[in-house]
Amino acid sequence: MSENTPGSSPADRPTRAINGLDTSTGSQQAPAHDAPAAQTAGRVKAARDAGRRFSRVSEEQWGYDPAEVDDFLDRVDAVLLTTSGDLRSAPGVSSRQVRERVFDRVQGGYDSAPVDARLDELEDQLADRERDAFIHEHGPQRWEEHLELLGQTLLGRLNRPHGERFRQPSQRKQLGYSVADVDVLCDRLTEHFRSDEDLDPSLVRKAVFRQAQGQRCYEEQQVDAFLDRAVELILALR
Template identity: 65%
Template sequence: MSTQQRFDRLGERAWGYDPAQVDDFLDRLAAVMRTTTTPPAPGAGDAEAAQRRRRLGSRQVRERVFDRVKGGYDPGAVDAHLDAVEDELFAREKAAFVAEHGTRRWEEHLELLAGLLLGRLNRPHGERFRRPSSHRTLGYAAADVDVLCDRLMDALRGEPEVDPRLVRTAVFRSAQGQRSYEEQQVDAFLDRAVEFVLAMRP
């Protein structure tokens, strides 16, 4: 594990990312970035997808969560760095996939992904995602999620290249019952949305 402090730490009483976890993950990522091969791109076959899950790739960077500790690394700085790494890894994965399977296969993957996203975005407000299993379970405020969905829809319709920060930086209030959406389903959708935005880049 690297002993070098990679990011500024917060004050002793402020909660930041666990430096040990961040450093370990970045050391593993650095090893991946030094290699000439990359995990199979999104849309790969079952065997390739299984291999992709076993190795670090753009999805693993996007989904990584760190514990919080007092005096830890500044989350904003860490997140910004990981976003840049994710962008580079995804570009590699896309290039590798197109080189192996061709542009048409990649376009087919984009069409499928777009259909999944639009199918969700086109639903009415308050009906885009399922509710938590229990009315006492906290979820994301449906109104906040719907606002983001509207912004994403407008961006996809009107801009040739959408900034992934629109999705990456989204923050939702907590809510319960009919005023909320299940967090896991929303998170899975946002993951696909970032993937699609990155895939649309030239």
């Protein structure tokens, strides 16, 4: 979501699921015609001043580029502060794009942990807005159909045997995620989907896998894509 770290990946109730997914759910005043834009800009600045004072690492350490972080979060804040609710008018700031956002690293930059925590919060808020917008436009029945299809796709892969859930890298010596580590997470997801317990998306977001080679590893890109869809379902079913 926020950085590419070798060997790691980004994880209502997705719980009633495996045998039948339950998807219920003192400056110059701006001109009058610019007032809405000016108000939004003011709210974005207020949100940043009030809630985005991220600590920095030391000058010898590497952290997220502050300019990139501030610019991206300004755009997300602007979307969340609008009253239209039409997220399609703000490309680049969907919940998925927040989850997949990568920042450059610079010396003395922002500490990654609080930035990642804020991105998780924003992803949750955007996912809620996107769900509401979808239901408003297409109706609850279409939403349930969407969730059922997504759930079936995920459960189909989770039900595969250990060691066969994902592809192996095409190159024999290419590094990938440890099969054992990924299968442990998949087993935990399966248990949660079968139970009536709430599933915390941090189980997937904070998952870390060791690196391996050959038959002991899964292709990273395919695992990451699956985990993105898992987070999408978890947030949608809340």
